[in-house]
């Protein structure tokens with residue numbers, strides 16, 4: 001019914017709003033999934049203000065993404081578009097539904113196969129026992145030592161702190177590795193929940209007590225600052241990977257994240 005209401009609004013200047021089928025036209029936008037990538041509650045659970053990524057094909061042609069709203073469709077201009085992905089922010093007033101996209105020619109994709117659950121911001125005042133969304137990974141005095149990249153292609157950021165200072169999960173997620181390596185020392189990898197990212201803690205005093213597979217929330221203690229492995233002085237070597245650490249992902253500069261978490265904390 002919503003689509004029927006919507007169609008006239010997008011019919012445009014005397015142009016068919018229906019994707020021509022089987023004419024070999026190609027370039028018809030399609031949506032295979034919509035996942036939350038920022039300010040998420042879960043992969044398919046969001047609030048207004050969350051950033052979602054549409055996955056599909058020919059998405060570089062997207063001119064508008066359309067969410068279901070309580071009073072009718074809510075159209076939004078995507079922030080970024082590539083052939084396989086388009087990102088957009090969930091607008092105020094959006095409700096649970098299956099978003100779709102419209103390309104520059106006015107063609108409309110099918111709705112996403114999975115429902116995107118939108119929690120109203122007003123219905124859920126913060127629960128009494130709530131965990132923060134993020135936390136600075138060092139729970140104690142610390143100072144920035146060395147940044148990302150540089151001549152030695154540093155894969156993370158070094159933050160100095162007294163040995164024994166508690167380390168906490170910066171993001172909610174799941175423990176993916178808990179190991180020792182000669183350079184990294186005792187290290188821990190957390191697969192962040194709701195974002196396609198891994199975070200890594202190196203040089204911990206001792207192996208983390210958290211078993212692989214353990215779920216953590218932001219602020220969960222994961223270990224303590226140490227100088228195990230190849231470390232001159234007590235510090236945390238912290239890495240942020242887009243995608244899977246070491247397995248096809250890419251280490252990016254963690255400093256913007258660290259700053260944001262520190263400001264939020």
Ligand SMILES: [Zn+2]
Pocket residue numbers: 154156157158236237238
């Ligand atoms: Zn380092």
